[in-house]
Amino acid sequence: MENLAPYAVCEANSRGRLHGEAAPRWRNQFQRDRDRIIHSSAFRRLEYKTQVFVNHEGDMFRTRLTHSLEVAQIARSVARALHINEDLTEAIALAHDLGHTPFGHAGQHALNACLREFGGFEHNLHSLRVVDLLEQRYPAFPGLNLLFETREGILKHCSHQNALQIGALGQRFLSQRQPSLEAQLANVADEIAYNHHDIDDGLRAGLLSLEQLRELTLFRATETDVRARWPQIDAKRLRHTVLREMLNHFVTDLIEQTRARIRDLAPADLAAIHAASEPLVDLSPALRSQHFSLKRLLRIELYEHPQVQHMAQRSQEIVSDLFRRLMDDAACWPDALGEWPRDPTLRARAVADYVAGMTDRYATSEHQRLHPSGVGS
Ligand code: MG
Numbered sequence: 001m002e003n004l005a006p007y008a009v010c011e012a013n014s015r016g017r018l019h020g021e022a023a024p025r026w027r028n029q030f031q032r033d034r035d036r037i038i039h040s041s042a043f044r045r046l047e048y049k050t051q052v053f054v055n056h057e058g059d060m061f062r063t064r065l066t067h068s069l070e071v072a073q074i075a076r077s078v079a080r081a082l083h084i085n086e087d088l089t090e091a092i093a094l095a096h097d098l099g100h101t102p103f104g105h106a107g108q109h110a111l112n113a114c115l116r117e118f119g120g121f122e123h124n125l126h127s128l129r130v131v132d133l134l135e136q137r138y139p140a141f142p143g144l145n146l147l148f149e150t151r152e153g154i155l156k157h158c159s160h161q162n163a164l165q166i167g168a169l170g171q172r173f174l175s176q177r178q179p180s181l182e183a184q185l186a187n188v189a190d191e192i193a194y195n196h197h198d199i200d201d202g203l204r205a206g207l208l209s210l211e212q213l214r215e216l217t218l219f220r221a222t223e224t225d226v227r228a229r230w231p232q233i234d235a236k237r238l239r240h241t242v243l244r245e246m247l248n249h250f251v252t253d254l255i256e257q258t259r260a261r262i263r264d265l266a267p268a269d270l271a272a273i274h275a276a277s278e279p280l281v282d283l284s285p286a287l288r289s290q291h292f293s294l295k296r297l298l299r300i301e302l303y304e305h306p307q308v309q310h311m312a313q314r315s316q317e318i319v320s321d322l323f324r325r326l327m328d329d330a331a332c333w334p335d336a337l338g339e340w341p342r343d344p345t346l347r348a349r350a351v352a353d354y355v356a357g358m359t360d361r362y363a364t365s366e367h368q369r370l371h372p373s374g375v376g377s
Pocket of ligand 1 (some may be wrong): 068096097190
């Protein structure tokens with residue numbers, strides 16, 4: 001890693017791994033984490049998990065896997081421009097959604113409701129549980145034994161109560177310190193990525209219209225500019241060009257604003273990043289406001305669209321039915337999960353781990369197997 005800024009995370013300032021391991025020979029420690037994430041089962045399952053559109057609705061829509069790749073692409077470009085740790089940023093971006101349930105946010109809401117009396121379910125915290133515990137591939141330790149900084153980046157937010165229970169990783173939430181720039185960046189790249197690809201998918205699905213998007217100042221201005229340069233442009237190229245230019249605008253703004261904030265604070269080292277009063281990786285106020293308008297439009301016009309809501313409703317029923325059946329009926333307990341835990345709290349967490357790990361189609365087929373007559377659905 002050449003030209004790394006003094007406040008970037010590097011091997012010398014890393015807090016290392018929970019279980020000691022020999023250093024890799026041909027990779028750095030951060031590349032090792034990225035590779036462990038790519039080779040995990042949870043990462044492969046992202047291919048069949050919903051982003052907004054349920055997996056079987058069309059082959060062209062984003063899935064959690066392609067979303068994660070787009071986040072990693074954006075995050076890496078910005079990391080390089082900022083001279084921070086590109087490999088760590090990539091590892092965090094690829095891992096950030098590993099804890100997502102099937103059926104996107106609908107699945108998460110349903111599972112959280114099922115677990116209300118057992119501590120709830122939060123996909124972000126679950127991502128950490130996947131890499132710390134649920135991936136079983138190494139004889140010497142549970143999980144992937146990732147670096148502290150990769151785990152810190154995965155855990156974007158955390159309640160006070162949860163922070164008290166997760167040791168060193170919870171400390172920054174309790175003392176209100178900032179995570180590394182690499183973690184901050186992966187978080188913003190996630191938001192920029194989904195705003196743009198959800199517009200693209202929404203337009204392609206015919207659930208969003210150009211008229212609706214023209215309510216956004218930035219979309220309208222970019223479209224006018226593109227049409228002036230390419231008066232004969234067809235609808236498909238117009239969509240791609242406007243979104244590409246908007247994305248570029250956001251990424252450029254993010255790089256310039258973050259550079260300016262770093263210049264103002266002049267952090268000498270990583271400790272100065274942690275001690276800063278607010279995150280340094282951020283958009284300008286003008287673009288932040290466009291970003292919120294975009295989010296609001298997507299929520300109202302796409303995520304709450306009756307067609308998306310109809311699918312979400314159905315998905316919630318599938319997740320809740322699966323949870324209840326596995327919780328209440330020992331005969332349904334899969335052999336792969338070992339003994340049926342007698343303690344309800346342990347049982348609830350085991351069921352949540354199992355259901356959260358399912359892909360959309362596996363959840364659907366398990367639901368059909370356990371509810372052949374549609375009972376409970
Ligand atoms: Mg995401």
